[in-house]
Amino acid sequence: MAIRTRFAPSPTGMLHIGGVRTALFSWLYARRHDGTFILRIEDTDRERSTDEATQVILDGMQWLGLNADEGPFYQTRRMDRYREVIDQFLAAGKAYHCYCSKEELEEMRNRQIAAKQKPRYDGTCRHRTEPRPGVSPVVRFKNPLEGSVVVEDAIHGNVVFDNMELDDLIIARSDGTPTYNFCVVVDDSDMNCTHVIRGDDHLNNTPRQINMLMALGAKIPMYAHVPMILGQDGAKLSKRHGAVSVLQYREEGFLPEALLNYLVRLGWSHGDQEVFSMQEMTQLFDIKDVNKSASAFNPDKLLWLNQQHIMRSTPEHLAKYLKPQLAALGVNVTDDRKLAAVAKSQQERAKTLKEMAQNSRFFFEDVTSYDEKAAKKNLTAEAVAPLSAVLAKLSALSEWVAPALHDAVNQTATELSLGMGKVAQPIRVAVSGGTVSPPIDATLEVLGREVTLARLERALAYARGQG
16 A cells, blocks of 8 residues: 555644644655655635745745655645535535524533533434525535444554534535535545544544545545643643744754654654654654653753754754854855854854854954953963964964864963963954854864964954053
8 A cells, every 4th residue: 555644734823843743753654654745734714824824834844854745735725626525415415504593503502511411413404405595504414323433543543433422514614615624534535645643632523534534435544643742841832831833943043853853752762762863763663653642842852852963963964054043143154165164163062053153153253352251361461471372383384274273272381381271262262252162273273374363463462451
């Protein structure tokens, strides 16, 4: 069987990590089985759907690298198909027009509650043959009255629903627009979806959808309802827990593969392994191994994983994501080789690309001032001797490479009987403006001879003025 999965978000809000994890599971399952991954935008709720939210979905999926094999498909462009199926259901007696008013439905509900019954539509119009004058009817699906529906769920096992507990679902509103649950059924059937992986908040919709799929004569897909993600306090994930738009993680300097690595581990594991490449995830992930219980979102763990991926990435890969972070700070970089060298020098210590960019500005911008506290401590009259000596040694170097630069600094410290910090820190403040930089030899190599010597001369003049 050719595996076909789909991710079908509604653009009624931002794409959050819960939706991203569902997309990831669907994408990984399709990739592992050489299947097809479909992107479908369920935008029939025109009042709440926005173009901005749709664009965030598309941009987010692109940034994450969860490329679709088919789509994006938009439900609003498939209205003729939905109406065609509704007409088929009506003609075949699988659906009917319902003329009940809101007041009548509310009265029906109150009677059932008073009788301690589950509120549900009681089928008043199920056998009506004549229209009700002056009333625009809705269309209801004629749900089976007997038997049960078995949802074969790859995560939860078989879940059984009694058809008597399921009322006749509205599939078209009084203005003719189709409803969510109906559109999903037609789409899954038309797109030949073999596996439907989605949040477990959809589980109660599934028996109704299965009954409509059977009415269509469609093959029933395998379902997998993924448990939700909770905050660390056990409450439903919200903005205070980190439930922000997925693109916010891009802005904060997270690598897409690090975010995906974190999300795949929320409910799934492979031994004790924590760090996974995309290739490893694709080879190892199976939806049947996903845990039934909810997972808690831990921002500290995500940050740790991001650091691990930064450390393991190639400088060229990091440079691709570092460039827009620098651009956001007003630093536009055109030298990709230098950018990769900067990334290499910073990757052992940075937790995010945003932090890396903030700490890398001095590589691309002239240092016109010093951090006041750093200068007061390191660019003093006592720094004149080590700065003068190291400037002379660096000026005489024939080869501007890290080992030679390291030796020059080391020799200066030895000759002046100073600790390395007494030499390296004044140099660091001189070339970066502050006390934070990669190892000094790597920093000077990336900066280059001309820039380094000019900044040392300026710092030396500053230190002499402190005497």
